[in-house]
Amino acid sequence: MNILVVGSGGREHAIVWKIAKSRRVKKIYCAPGNPGIAQLAECVDIKADDISGLRDLAIREKIDLTIVGPEVPLTLGIVDSFEDKGLKVFGPLKKAAEIEGSKIFAKNLMQKYGIPTGGYKVFKDSREAKEYIKEHSYPLVVKADGLAAGKGVIICKTKEDALDAIKLIMEKKVFGRAGDRVIIEEFLKGEEASFLAITDGKTVIPLPPCQDHKAVFDGDRGPNTGGMGAYSPTPIITPKLKEDIMDNIMVPTIKAMGKEGRPYKGVLYAGLMITGNGPMVLEFNCRFGDPETQPIMMRLKNDLVDVLLSAVEGKLNKIKLKCDNKFALCVVMAAKGYPGGYEKGKEIKGIDDASRLNDIVVFHACTALNDSKLVTAGGRVLGVTAMGVGVKRAINKAYEAVSRIKWEGVHYRKDIGEKAIR
Ligand SMILES: Nc1ncnc2c1ncn2[C@@H]1O[C@H](COP(=O)(O)OP(=O)(O)O)[C@@H](O)[C@H]1O
């Protein structure tokens, strides 16, 4: 088979790495890809949101299956466009991807179908929103409705914070049209977890639960990022809790989408808060997580193409997932300053040395080649991922690999996985 992976981050590198092990695959393409992916696939310089360009590529290269990494092409309707031409593609249709594309749509769906989530109110008028927060107790959470590259959620400790958040999103429009409407939401206390499942709209198969690390500094301090590290399994998702999440969140959400005339296939990713009152949904994503996919792919024993193709063909009931019992842990190495401003173009050294360690894969997230030198090209640069028996070994191994990789101004968290020990 010829496979096309759309995207260019660590998530896509992990997917390509896993697909490269498939017996069914003849050739892998990735658009636009990155220098790490280029070692395993032919990278084609087409942007992830250039849907007609990608579709032409899929037709020209006789692609048998396309896997879409990021949310933007999904919410723009890449799946609809490919299916119109009879192309097989893993991911939800545009109207199903709205579960991520509009936080208001997702909240209303959850409310209608009794899926556990925090209390909320929707505003399309900034004056009314400002009026409402005067009466409210704190903290509370202000969220832009649409896609904001992980920056559209503001946790407000005081009324002043909330006023600023509303001004930023609704008046200054820093996220553009994504901020036409906002949600003001109850602040939930607890521990977060990422729960991903693959579905063909009927069968829902959970992927191994993960823990992400959103904050930029150790001890979950500092601003939120796209994710500074992840590990799987996570001890806070006990087998009983996993069943509870499947029965009360994942399966009912897929059923609800079907009832709403938006049948869902692809990955459904629930961002959860595990509260004293059980798991509650913070948001849904319509695709694989980044960096959660890196540890998941390392643990997954199935042929990924078998699994994803079965989902596309509505035959997921034939699949049984098998996971390695080992612990997998990804440490994100980022540029100094991220998620604020940062410099690019710093030469990266030591990846080969780190990759020589057993059970280590260095996934590229944002790198580039400059005169055949590998350089940093974004905020999150690498995802160093290790497998080990037990959490401590995985942590030690990952950080040993990390210590072999250097560039000027590198920043990474030193405490990825420590929650799993506590
Ligand atoms: N209701 C809430 N209570 C507490 N924290 C929240 C709440 N909603 C979001 N958060 C925090 O903000 C982060 C981002 O929110 P999320 O809804 O996942 O949006 P996005 O990933 O699109 O930025 C979450 O990972 C969580 O840490």
Ligand SMILES: [Mg+2]
């Ligand atoms: Mg999130």
